[in-house]
Amino acid sequence: MREKTVIAPHLLEWYDRHARVLPWRMPPGTGTGDPYRVWLSEVMLQQTTVAAVKAYFTRFTTLWPRVEDLAAAEDAAVMAEWAGLGYYARARNLLACARKVSESGGFPDTREGLGVLPGIGPYTSAAIAAIAFDRPETVVDGNVERVVSRLFAVETPMPGAKPILRDLADTLTPDTRPGDFAQAMMDLGATICTPRNPACGICPLVHDCKARALGIAADLPRKAPKKAKPLRQGVAWVGFTNGAVLTERRAEKGLLGGTLAFPSTGWDGSALPAPADADWREIGTVRHIFTHFALDLTVMTAPLRGAPRRGDLLALDHFNPKALPGLMRKVWDLAAPDGLARAGASARNRR
DNA sequence: CAAACGTGGCG
DNA sequence: TCGCCAAGTTT
Numbered sequence: 001m002r003e004k005t006v007i008a009p010h011l012l013e014w015y016d017r018h019a020r021v022l023p024w025r026m027p028p029g030t031g032t033g034d035p036y037r038v039w040l041s042e043v044m045l046q047q048t049t050v051a052a053v054k055a056y057f058t059r060f061t062t063l064w065p066r067v068e069d070l071a072a073a074e075d076a077a078v079m080a081e082w083a084g085l086g087y088y089a090r091a092r093n094l095l096a097c098a099r100k101v102s103e104s105g106g107f108p109d110t111r112e113g114l115g116v117l118p119g120i121g122p123y124t125s126a127a128i129a130a131i132a133f134d135r136p137e138t139v140v141d142g143n144v145e146r147v148v149s150r151l152f153a154v155e156t157p158m159p160g161a162k163p164i165l166r167d168l169a170d171t172l173t174p175d176t177r178p179g180d181f182a183q184a185m186m187d188l189g190a191t192i193c194t195p196r197n198p199a200c201g202i203c204p205l206v207h208d209c210k211a212r213a214l215g216i217a218a219d220l221p222r223k224a225p226k227k228a229k230p231l232r233q234g235v236a237w238v239g240f241t242n243g244a245v246l247t248e249r250r251a252e253k254g255l256l257g258g259t260l261a262f263p264s265t266g267w268d269g270s271a272l273p274a275p276a277d278a279d280w281r282e283i284g285t286v287r288h289i290f291t292h293f294a295l296d297l298t299v300m301t302a303p304l305r306g307a308p309r310r311g312d313l314l315a316l317d318h319f320n321p322k323a324l325p326g327l328m329r330k331v332w333d334l335a336a337p338d339g340l341a342r343a344g345a346s347a348r349n350r351r
Numbered sequence: 352c353a354a355a356c357g358t359g360g361c362g
Numbered sequence: 363t364c365g366c367c368a369a370g371t372t373t
Contacts, residue, residue, distance in 0.1 A: 045369040052359065052368085086357030089372075121371045141369045159353095186369055195367065196362075226365085255356070289364095291356055326358055355373085361366090 008174035008181050014204035015184035023057050035107040035132040036067045042124045071102035080323035088259050093119025109133040131179035138173045139182035140166050143189025149221035153210035157222040231294045236264040237274050238335035239304040240343030244313040259325045263311045275310045278302035283338050286330040299331050301339035
């Protein structure tokens with residue numbers, strides 16, 4: 001039987017004084033929040049920084065204050081609002097989840113019930129159950145893994161240590177205020193028990209921390225070395241008519257799935273032809289770093305004459321570059337000045 | 352179960 | 363400049 005380390009009361013005391021004020025968060029000790037806002041924030045926060053999420057959360061909750069409002073939204077509208085936040089499968093799952101929840105009259109109030117919904121995995125189901133429904137679930141994210149690996153000086157490298165850390169975290173979860181406890185662990189990891197240069201001097205758990213005692217806090221959790229990212233190449237075409245630009249909705253599955261884009265070759269060596277016969281001119285190259293590869297995308301522009309073979313002509317009046325994912329934003333920023341000028345020129349030349 | 356899946360900030 | 367990292371999920 002493992003000796004049980006009781007840190008919850010002490011950590012909650014710290015949280016009561018130092019909790020970050022966040023748009024989706026109830027102040028410490030004030031009970032559970034709106035499940036819709038908890039869910040929306042948790043999905044947005046998956047692998048995404050608090051700073052990046054804030055504006056998106058405010059925008060989404062303004063446009064769609066209730067889950068029923070989001071459920072009724074157009075796919076393209078949600079994708080456009082999500083643009084720039086990354087991991088676009090989240091946006092597609094978000095809508096699918098909103099529609100299921102809306103149909104069934106509200107969010108399930110257990111980890112098990114939440115866990116079967118699209119886009120809600122082990123972390124998010126436990127987080128919503130604890131934060132929105134006061135269930136004593138153990139919430140394990142990257143922060144908690146780091147904090148626990150240090151508290152117990154777990155030297156097993158990640159990701160192999162995950163089940164070990166989860167079991168250890170389980171021994172810490174209190175029956176009272178589990179939602180605040182989960183958020184306290186995450187706040188501690190985000191502000192004090194940070195990946196590099198942890199601020200052990202002001203840590204409320206410094207006397208409970210085995211890694212600190214051993215002088216190895218900053219070295220945990222141990223991680224296997226990462227693989228190098230390959231560099232891939234491709235071509236993107238930005239075609240213009242006098243008042244429109246040639247765009248394309250990417251396939252639902254895969255990279256940038258469901259997002260607005262400019263026609264391009266595949267980025268794995270597959271050579272798709274240009275979407276239209278035109279006087280394509282190379283403008284330059286944009287580099288973009290994805291999670292598992294880097295991409296150099298050569299950008300071509302041209303005024304379009306006949307009908308394109310693929311893609312959709314989108315009137316410039318209805319085209320918002322902010323609705324593009326980051327890569328395509330870079331393509332647009334590079335192509336727009338020259339392309340618009342040439343399209344304008346060609347329109348004049350035709351006269 | 353390893354790999355796919357975005358993006359921006361920081362040291 | 364560049365690698366690391368962030369409130370993970372899906373296949």
